[in-house]
Amino acid sequence: MDAEKFKNIETVLGIESSCDETAASVWADGEILSNVIASQAIHEQFGGVVPELASRAHHKTIWKTVAQALDESGKQTEDLDAIAVAQGPGLMGSLLVGLSFAKGLAISYNKPLIGVNHIDAHLYANFIEHEVVYPFTGLIVSGGHTRLVHVKQPFDHEVLGDTRDDAAGEAFDKIGKILGLPYPAGPEMDKLSKSGDPSFHDFPRSMIRKGLDFSFSGLKTSVLYYTQEKGEEFVARNLNDICASVSAAITDVLIAKLKRSVKKRKTEHLMLAGGVSANSMLREKASALAGEIGVNLMIPSMQYCTDNAAMIAITGALKAREGEFGDLNLKPFARVQNIASGATKKA
Ligand code: KG4
Numbered sequence: 001m002d003a004e005k006f007k008n009i010e011t012v013l014g015i016e017s018s019c020d021e022t023a024a025s026v027w028a029d030g031e032i033l034s035n036v037i038a039s040q041a042i043h044e045q046f047g048g049v050v051p052e053l054a055s056r057a058h059h060k061t062i063w064k065t066v067a068q069a070l071d072e073s074g075k076q077t078e079d080l081d082a083i084a085v086a087q088g089p090g091l092m093g094s095l096l097v098g099l100s101f102a103k104g105l106a107i108s109y110n111k112p113l114i115g116v117n118h119i120d121a122h123l124y125a126n127f128i129e130h131e132v133v134y135p136f137t138g139l140i141v142s143g144g145h146t147r148l149v150h151v152k153q154p155f156d157h158e159v160l161g162d163t164r165d166d167a168a169g170e171a172f173d174k175i176g177k178i179l180g181l182p183y184p185a186g187p188e189m190d191k192l193s194k195s196g197d198p199s200f201h202d203f204p205r206s207m208i209r210k211g212l213d214f215s216f217s218g219l220k221t222s223v224l225y226y227t228q229e230k231g232e233e234f235v236a237r238n239l240n241d242i243c244a245s246v247s248a249a250i251t252d253v254l255i256a257k258l259k260r261s262v263k264k265r266k267t268e269h270l271m272l273a274g275g276v277s278a279n280s281m282l283r284e285k286a287s288a289l290a291g292e293i294g295v296n297l298m299i300p301s302m303q304y305c306t307d308n309a310a311m312i313a314i315t316g317a318l319k320a321r322e323g324e325f326g327d328l329n330l331k332p333f334a335r336v337q338n339i340a341s342g343a344t345k346k347a
């Protein structure tokens with residue numbers, strides 16, 4: 001951890017409520033002191049996140065979650081130098097709960113507020129455990145986004161490639177649903193893939209040689225037709241092999257484009273981020289790639305891959321360091337186009 005980088009801001013509370021996780025974390029003196037996550041099991045029965053239920057669950061848990069994060073860190077609200085909160089992208093109703101709570105706390109205790117872009121935060125989660133370095137090339141793979149960025153300096157992001165349709169995590173979840181797995185299917189597919197044969201079936205590697213954007217909806221359709229043709233009994237008998245073959249198709253595309261991006265920008269540092277960066281096949285292939293082309297690879301440890309507030313807290317600290325504070329007019333944003341950190345643009 002590069003404590004120098006954060007020398008002016010010592011203690012930051014991070015609050016995350018963009019989707020179905022209510023989370024709070026305290027970052028102080030260069031380390032994460034607490035990282036509390038309340039997951040919402042209620043959505044499982046619907047096979048996906050129900051926005052209204054998510055907002056209500058955030059509302060119910062946010063106070064407890066923040067109190068627990070402060071308690072576990074040994075800090076009081078008075079000790080905080082700033083309050084960082086996820087501003088978007090995400091579900092409007094869910095974001096509003098976190099944002100309103102953060103504003104209330106900021107007013108009551110007279111603390112500065114920092115709005116954090118959730119996608120940026122996934123990326124900067126790497127700096128919780130790794131040295132802060134620029135420039136780097138990052139691949140953000142989550143339930144809502146698949147995005148390749150080149151980051152020259154803090155919050156100066158050049159978008160190299162983006163999601164055209166289904167994001168990587170969404171592809172895992174939707175394909176898993178076709179295969180009869182519970183939501184979210186990504187972690188389960190990962191587990192089953194470990195004892196499967198990735199060359200069992202050759203699923204399409206969409207747009208693997210074309211540009212740096214990503215498209216996974218064709219793969220989903222291909223799996224749907226494949227399972228309809230082979231029948232339920234065949235799918236159940238060969239589930240591990242099918243999961244491994246799907247994982248191979250998704251990760252091959254991600255790695256091919258990551259490799260081209262690194263070569264294009266000639267970076268020495270490479271990052272994975274977001275929920276899908278917890279995927280074991282992707283982690284293995286990324287580390288093989290890093291060895292092959294001789295670059296330094298950063299991947300967050302598991303707890304910082306999927307949604308968490310530690311990533312919001314550290315990104316808040318980094319933003320504070322750049323003088324990027326928000327105010328009580330901070331508004332939530334649902335879509336990635338409204339990026340808060342300004343400099344993001346298409347290559
Ligand atoms: O970053 P994240 O927690 O939330 C969003 O910002 O979207 O990502 C959640 C996504 C889900 O689609 C989930 O299935 C996927 O990450 N995921 C995985 C794994 N763990 C989580 N996908 C594949 N393998 C995993 N081990």
Ligand code: ZN
Pocket residue numbers: 118122142143274275306307
């Ligand atoms: Zn996320």
